[in-house]
Amino acid sequence: KMEEAEEDDMTCGDLGNGLGRRPGGVYEGENLQNSYSFRSRKGSGKVCNSLMLAKRVEESDATALPGSKRNSFYDGSSKKPVTSSGRQNSCESNTEVSNEELQQQLQEALEEVEILKVELEASQRQLEGKDEALRILQSMAVFNKATSHTKAMLQKTEEEKRTLEKEINILQWEIEFDQDRFKNIEDTWTEKYDRIYCENAALKEALKLRTEEVKTLKAENAILNQQCLEFLAMLDVKQQKVVQENMSLNKSDITDFTGLELAVLGACTCNTSEGQPCPCAKMAAVTRKQLLHLKQEIENLKKIKDEAYVMADAFRIAFEQQLMQRKDQALRLAEVIKIKKETKFINWRRLKNDGRVKLQGNKNSLGQKLSGLLSSDVDCRKVEELDNPHEILKMLIDLVNDKEEALAHQRKVSYMLARAMEMKE
Structure with a gap:
């Protein structure tokens, strides 16, 4: 803009010579008006040209008045008038014309100055708007860059969020499945514990009964031993030896009981009378014979082998x-x-x-x-x-x-x- 203003000054400016005018000279107003109109047309949208034009108008107004006086003075001094009245009329007419032209030019210059002020304010507003628009565009560019980066980050975070949600759902399902399985295991173990507890209570009661029976049997055995000793004391020495031998044989036979015989005798609930053996005892004796026979056969087979x-x-x-x-x-x-x-x-x-x-x-x-x-x-x-x-x-x-x-x-x-x-x- 400054370069354009300088070009306008070069084309229509005075280059320091006052548009070809000299001090003390009188010039026609049409050239001034044409020059001012040309300058106003060229510099209507330009701030610097309008300011320089206003200054130049004021300077031309200031210089035009003394110029006219000087011209009139120089004309009066250099040339000798024929008559004094002719000289005065010509001078007065020239001064009146020059004053009127200068007033018209001054009014036009003032109007142009006001127009240029308005245009200057409008251009300033436009410049301010353009500055604000540039700032907004710069901020939008920065924001777009930032938003692109943030969008990429948001996409990554959303993908991570989705993966984490999937993993969380899987873990929740596994936790629920494990909880259900643990509940089932806990229920089964509670049932087993309750059953074992009931069985243990029943076994304790049976053990108490068996201990009482054992105590009674021990008491009876002690009584029988006492009676046996009394009977032995009543017998002779030879008879005592025979009885002791038989007792030792019976003891050895008792120690040779097998597990099956003990199981049969333990499970036996027969109450025999008249001194006859119960069927359980007979079964135990038969099984004992069978076991002995089988043992002999096993030994023979081992030898043959x-x-x-x-x-x-x-x-x-x-x-x-x-x-x-x-x-x-x-x-x-x-x-x-x-x-x-x-x-x-x-x-x-x-x-x-x-x-x-x-x-x-x-x-x-x-x-x-x-x-x-x-x-x-x-x-x-x-x-x-x-x-x-x-x-x-x-x-x-x-x-x-x-x-x-x-x-x-x-x-x-x-x-x-x-x-x-x-x-x-």
């Missing part, structure tokens, strides 16, 4: 020994066959081709030698009957195996006898 284990161990040991020996023999035969196969086979063929009689004599001598080594006659005959050395070798292997089986059987029997001796000891 131990003997079977011993037999199995003996057979296993003998079988393992035979397997090891067979393996050793097979390995030895394989080694001998690998080493001497080619040489012996070639030599045997040569001897066979040279003379069979000599080989037959060697065979007989080999069979006779082997039969002399053997102890039993049956084995000697079997060896003498064989001619082929391979068959003789097989026969000897079978005899060795038979001897090994006999030795294994003897070991088994000795092992069983040793176990039996240990059991007897």
